[in-house]
Amino acid sequence: MGKGSLQSLPLDGGELRPRLVKPDHKLSRKQLINRLNAVNFKDGMILVNLRHNRFENNLTLTARPDPCTDEQLVCRWLKPDAVPSRLSDYSCSNFLLNDGMHSYAVTPETISIDRKGICFSLPAVSRRTATRQFRRYPSHGISAQFFQNSCRFNGELADFSTRAMRITLTLEEGQSAHWLNPAENAELILSNPDGLIFSGNCRIIRVEQRGSRQLTLAVELNRKTINRYRNSEFRSSRQQLVPSPTVAFRHPLSGRLVNLLTRAISGTGFAVDEAAADALLVPGMIIPELQLRFTSSFSISCRTQVVYVGPLGDDEPEKVRVGMAFLDMPADHHLQLLSLVHRAENEKANLSHSVDTDQLLDFFFNAGFIYPEKYASVAVAKSALKETYERLYNDSPSIARHFLYQDNDRIYAHMAAVRFHQNAWMIHHHAASGEGSTRAGIDVLNQTTRWLNDSRYIPSVHLDYFYCYFRDTNRFPMRLFGGIYNGVGDIGVCSLDAFAYFHHHPEKNADWSLEKPWSLNRANEEDLQEFGFFYEASSGGLMINAFDLMPESPPEDSLNAIYAEHGFKRERHVFALKDNDKLKAMFIVNVADFGLNLSELTNAIQVYVPDHEELPRQILELILSLLCLKFRKPTVPVLMYPDVAAEHYGIAIEKKYLLWIFSAAHMDRFYQELKKLIRTISH
Numbered sequence: 001m002g003k004g005s006l007q008s009l010p011l012d013g014g015e016l017r018p019r020l021v022k023p024d025h026k027l028s029r030k031q032l033i034n035r036l037n038a039v040n041f042k043d044g045m046i047l048v049n050l051r052h053n054r055f056e057n058n059l060t061l062t063a064r065p066d067p068c069t070d071e072q073l074v075c076r077w078l079k080p081d082a083v084p085s086r087l088s089d090y091s092c093s094n095f096l097l098n099d100g101m102h103s104y105a106v107t108p109e110t111i112s113i114d115r116k117g118i119c120f121s122l123p124a125v126s127r128r129t130a131t132r133q134f135r136r137y138p139s140h141g142i143s144a145q146f147f148q149n150s151c152r153f154n155g156e157l158a159d160f161s162t163r164a165m166r167i168t169l170t171l172e173e174g175q176s177a178h179w180l181n182p183a184e185n186a187e188l189i190l191s192n193p194d195g196l197i198f199s200g201n202c203r204i205i206r207v208e209q210r211g212s213r214q215l216t217l218a219v220e221l222n223r224k225t226i227n228r229y230r231n232s233e234f235r236s237s238r239q240q241l242v243p244s245p246t247v248a249f250r251h252p253l254s255g256r257l258v259n260l261l262t263r264a265i266s267g268t269g270f271a272v273d274e275a276a277a278d279a280l281l282v283p284g285m286i287i288p289e290l291q292l293r294f295t296s297s298f299s300i301s302c303r304t305q306v307v308y309v310g311p312l313g314d315d316e317p318e319k320v321r322v323g324m325a326f327l328d329m330p331a332d333h334h335l336q337l338l339s340l341v342h343r344a345e346n347e348k349a350n351l352s353h354s355v356d357t358d359q360l361l362d363f364f365f366n367a368g369f370i371y372p373e374k375y376a377s378v379a380v381a382k383s384a385l386k387e388t389y390e391r392l393y394n395d396s397p398s399i400a401r402h403f404l405y406q407d408n409d410r411i412y413a414h415m416a417a418v419r420f421h422q423n424a425w426m427i428h429h430h431a432a433s434g435e436g437s438t439r440a441g442i443d444v445l446n447q448t449t450r451w452l453n454d455s456r457y458i459p460s461v462h463l464d465y466f467y468c469y470f471r472d473t474n475r476f477p478m479r480l481f482g483g484i485y486n487g488v489g490d491i492g493v494c495s496l497d498a499f500a501y502f503h504h505h506p507e508k509n510a511d512w513s514l515e516k517p518w519s520l521n522r523a524n525e526e527d528l529q530e531f532g533f534f535y536e537a538s539s540g541g542l543m544i545n546a547f548d549l550m551p552e553s554p555p556e557d558s559l560n561a562i563y564a565e566h567g568f569k570r571e572r573h574v575f576a577l578k579d580n581d582k583l584k585a586m587f588i589v590n591v592a593d594f595g596l597n598l599s600e601l602t603n604a605i606q607v608y609v610p611d612h613e614e615l616p617r618q619i620l621e622l623i624l625s626l627l628c629l630k631f632r633k634p635t636v637p638v639l640m641y642p643d644v645a646a647e648h649y650g651i652a653i654e655k656k657y658l659l660w661i662f663s664a665a666h667m668d669r670f671y672q673e674l675k676k677l678i679r680t681i682s683h
Contacts, residue, residue, distance in 0.1 A: 026126070027104055027125065027126040029126075035099060038099075045062045047095060048062075048118060049092070050090040051091055061078075063076060063118065072120070075095075083115050087114065090113075091110070095120070104127065104128050106122070109121040139253050142191070143156060144169070145188070146187075148186035149181065153215075155169035164221065182203070182205075185202070186202055186204065187199065188200055188219060192252065197252045198253070198285045202220060202222055205219060224283050224308070225307065226283060229457060233668045234667065234671040237266055239266065241294075241340065245262050246260065247259070247291065247292055247293070249289065249291065251280055252287060253285070256280070260272040268454050270323075271322060273316075274319065274320050275320075277318070279322075281322045283309050284307075286327070301330065301333060302329035304326055306322060309321075331460045334460070335401070338455075342451075350405075351403055353404065356409075357390050359411060363433060364414075368431075388593045389595060391568070395567070400419070402416040403447040405432075405447075413444040415431075417448065417451075417466070419463075420602055421546060422462060423464035425452075426467055426601075429598065452664060456665070464664055466664060470658055483676075488670075493666045495661050498642065498656060498659075499639040499641050500641075500645070500653045501639055501640075502646065503654065504625070514619075514622060521575065525551035528574075531583065532551075543659065571589075571592075572589065572591075575587040575627070584614055585607060587627055590604055601657070603637070605639070607638060607639070612644075612648045612649065617649045617650075643656055
């Protein structure tokens with residue numbers, strides 16, 4: 001047949017071609033028996049070559065060897081229907097044994113042959129015929145879809161190496177083998193009943209047609225590297241832990257149990273080394289369940305993907321370095337991993353470690369973070385505050401993170417984060433004592449930003465946005481967050497909104513009845529859509545997306561349930577105030593544990609007034625008084641947007657807060673501006 005024939009395309013993949021070896025590579029009968037028994041144990045097969053006695057045509061049949069103890073070997077045909085009825089017209093020329101790396105041609109003496117199987121007398125010596133550069137592994141139960149030029153072929157994966165794969169395809173009615181074009185690239189998708197395992201670009205290097213409806217394709221994989229995530233200037237910090245953790249997983253294509261030693265690890269992935277000839281890790285392959293083992297009793301479960309395979313270097317040419325990216329893992333497992341990685345880089349960096357609550361509160365007082373006015377507002381409930389902090393800092397809930405710069409028992413700097421929306425975390429409580437290291441405050445900021453950068457890739461952490469509230473009179477946050485906002489200059493990446501902050505004091509024994517045409521009801525999709533129009537016109541920032549205020553936003557129940565699992569309270573109620581069915585204000589009532597945020601920004605009412613000229617003050621105060629009943633306390637914090645509305649009403653504004661929100665999809669922009677502001681920040 002010509003080179004372009006679909007009957008048998010030659011293997012022209014260069015380095016993929018089996019390498020011939022010298023004929024003195026011999027295999028004794030004892031060694032052969034051991035290899036045949038290994039094939040039987042793995043339910044493998046051998047290829048038996050028959051030659052027609054008259055026409056000298058060759059016929060290859062698959063057979064499984066029975067357990068063998070001496071020179072006599074019995075084999076059973078794997079496909080009895082493929083065995084010719086007139087076996088007397090054929091003679092066995094040899095059989096081929098392949099262990100994935102080496103091929104052996106065995107010339108036995110045939111004792112008997114029938115429709116069930118064949119019996120051999122094994123020779124004293126057999127010879128190796130070829131050696132592959134890369135071991136080929138058998139596969140079972142892996143579905144294959146092969147796409148080329150808008151045509152899809154279905155089949156199964158037969159075997160694979162890290163460079164090439166062999167798949168068997170079954171042509172459907174109306175499909176032709178001539179549709180396959182070796183000159184064109186194709187796409188291969190592999191899956192099992194649990195989901196997708198691999199997809200990648202490939203090219204055909206050999207096609208064999210077996211009957212009218214079956215094909216066997218050998219394909220070469222085109223990529224050694226995949227870009228799992230967008231290219232980033234600021235990458236995760238990698239550490240070599242001592243001792244190095246190991247990885248253990250069941251290979252998704254072969255079913256083999258694999259154990260490898262990690263060489264470098266970060267919050268987004270790790271690297272391992274493999275012997276190049278025996279490599280198992282295919283670029284692009286997904287490993288649904290992998291155990292990252294630190295000790296016999298401590299391991300981390302994760303879902304990973306092979307993203308890079310490349311040479312290790314001239315010192316170890318027989319090995320390859322394999323890069324693996326985390327696709328997902330439980331949020332608490334990711335926290336444990338980052339805690340180890342951060343500590344390996346800086347022994348004074350503590351990520352969500354247990355903290356003595358009294359010591360932490362002493363630090364807040366000494367650092368001036370809890371100043372007299374703030375303490376006056378929380379002193380009435382100091383027992384509740386301490387209880388909240390005890391659970392928040394020592395039960396390691398998935399909704400909270402804290403970052404400490406600590407030398408032995410002394411805390412020198414602190415920062416914290418809390419997941420208060422579905423996919424947005426609030427950064428708060430940044431404090432430094434001024435004692436000890438002058439870099440302590442910068443170090444906890446660096447810890448926090450590294451956590452943000454690594455966690456955005458882990459879906460279970462739910463970090464699409466991060467935000468904070470700060471006062472424009474506070475120099476450091478104004479310089480830091482205000483500087484980043486000004487430097488980015490794109491409200492689709494980083495936005496800033498101003499709120500007036502005050503406490504509402506409901507009047508006792510007041511008439512709180514709301515008369516028509518005014519109405520207050522739970523906000524519906526139409527209300528949220530109109531509210532979005534108002535915010536887009538007045539700000540255009542990220543708050544609607546970050547705070548789940550879109551009509552299609554998911555319900556709050558799932559996040560509320562997570563809070564409840566950890567013994568915390570979180571409620572959010574969104575109300576629309578209307579006059580003659582026209583939206584006049586939106587009220588968001590956030591109810592949470594006292595002290596979750598020391599300024600009570602998570603335990604407050606947010607008011608959004610599209611047009612303060614059309615909302616009388618007495619109606620506004622009436623609604624605030626009604627909603628204060630949700631809190632069961634004499635005064636309730638209120639955040640009003642826009643801040644000029646409070647000035648219009650003549651409300652005694654206590655503070656002005658700026659709401660700063662950043663999209664985690666643009667961390668390079670964040671680091672670029674951060675480095676301009678703080679040149680000593682690391683990444």
